[in-house]
Amino acid sequence: MPEAPTDPKLMAETRLPLAGLRVLDLTLARAGPTCVRHLADWGADIIRVEPPGQGDGLGGARDGFDQVNLHRNKRGLSIDLKNPAGLAAFLKVAATADILVENMRMQVKHRLKIAYDDLKDLNPRLIYASISGFGQTGPYSKRGGVDQIAQGMGGLMTITGEPDRGPMRVGIPINDLTAGNLLAMGIMMKLYDRERTGRGGYVHTSLLEAQVFMLDFQASRFLMDGEVAGQAGNDHPVNIPMGVFPTKDKPINIAASSAKLWTNFCKAAGHEEWLEVEEWKTNGGRSKDRKRINQVIAEVTKQQSSEYWIDKLEEAGIPCGPVNNIREVFEDPQVQHLEMAMPMQHRTRGDIKVVAQPVNIEGVDTGFYRDMPNLGEHNDEILAEAGLTPADIAELKAKGALGGA
Known part of the structure; x- marks a missing residue:
């Protein structure tokens, strides 16, 4: 040696x-x-x-x-x-x-x-x-x-x-x-x-x-249930709402798919009436009506900045974050903290x-x-x-x- x-x-x-x-x-x-x-x-x-x-x-x-x-x-x-x-x-x-x-x-x-x-x-x-x-x-x-x-x-x-x-x-x-x-x-x-x-x-x-x-789960989804997954773009393949939404300045990711998170999201967004839409009361129902849900959420999120929504959703306990380019990744304070x-x-x-x-x-x-x-x-x-x-x-x-x- x-x-x-x-x-x-x-x-x-x-x-x-x-x-x-x-x-x-x-x-x-x-x-x-x-x-x-x-x-x-x-x-x-x-x-x-x-x-x-x-x-x-x-x-x-x-x-x-x-x-x-x-x-x-x-x-x-x-x-x-x-x-x-x-x-x-x-x-x-x-x-x-x-x-x-x-x-x-x-x-x-x-x-x-x-x-x-x-x-x-x-x-x-x-x-x-x-x-x-x-x-x-x-x-x-x-x-x-x-x-x-x-x-x-x-x-x-x-x-x-x-x-x-x-x-x-x-x-x-x-x-x-x-x-x-x-x-x-x-x-x-x-x-x-x-x-x-x-x-x-x-x-x-x-x-x-x-x-x-x-x-991973896309493979087990087929192996156990016989489902062949397709392309879902920026949406999660099975959970809703979970994806990319516009703001005034840049897109953000929002993950509010569980019953509790969906409730908290509707309240944070100022639209508690969404909780009363019958077909949106279950994840399965929300998944079937994915396109309409994404449209109404986007109409709301694009009215404020990404920073506004991230602060508001974080306060409500809803996972979210900006969509960064590579420069913004290394300018991010958490990435810098992690060295x-x-x-x-x-x-x-x-x-x-x-x-x-x-x-x-x-x-x-x-x-x-x-x-x-x-x-x-x-x-x-x-x-x-x-x-x-x-x-x-x-x-x-x-x-x-x-x-x-």
Whole structure:
């Protein structure tokens, strides 16, 4: 394992929950790096393994907003796994690792001879973690998958957007992010199991599995009652009133669907006569008359500002909130209180901010400890930690097995 750090920033890593764990990061694009980012932020020693040349091929500049946010808190090893000498050196590093995370196509990792079956005997304690498009086995297992493909195949695009407007994607890569989050959770469970058994194992998920899981009540609605949900726009699929309503300045969300909330809402809106409308006295009745209810509410809400309604509805105990753009999100006082914009120092961009870790452990601060590595920035120190001598490393360089400076 690496020696204890002396840099004050790095010393803080030793107090984090995952300090002492070594992770090989062979991930590409977004789903895999999302998983690894959790491990990195909580103190694991992340070794980002990239091929010589341009790196992993993730879109955007190496110092761009996306890569810097995804690949913080890592060290960099650039090594050619297609080169026999490079593969041999990589296997020595893999023998020292606790966790390996990858999201290559299934056939690629087998061709490179770095699949789980290739490494499990080399390092029995290794937790090998994979994300694929559609699963490690089955008729689609060899297909490449990206987020939007999974959104479509997993049903999300048919329940997103307004009725009769055609399929609509979600505005973030929801399957990449969810699969990465789920894999990080799976790794944590396997780490706990390893404490009892002394052995690692294989943990995997896929974009399609993540999407089907995230259908949640819309999936159980079909599985148990046979209902195939459609698009409901900004309205809740089954509860009413719950959706977006206009105000003088900007839209707001209102959630007043229970009997008590509906009563409180009608009073706060100054229209207690709505409580006497026979077909609006039950959630089922309100749901059937959704269009008319939304129209009469909108006529009232658009007469005052968003701030007026949020204050008034909050006072009445009715969940509500503004519809913010991204700038307004980070200007919001609660978001600022939660410190979701994390300051960091970047070697070329100077003082910047990235998206903070959303998990909170009382008494532990993840902070920021390491800039995103340059290609192969830590080749020599990582290989030396795996037992290679300076002569061995020089030979790898002579054979063209290493990339970077």
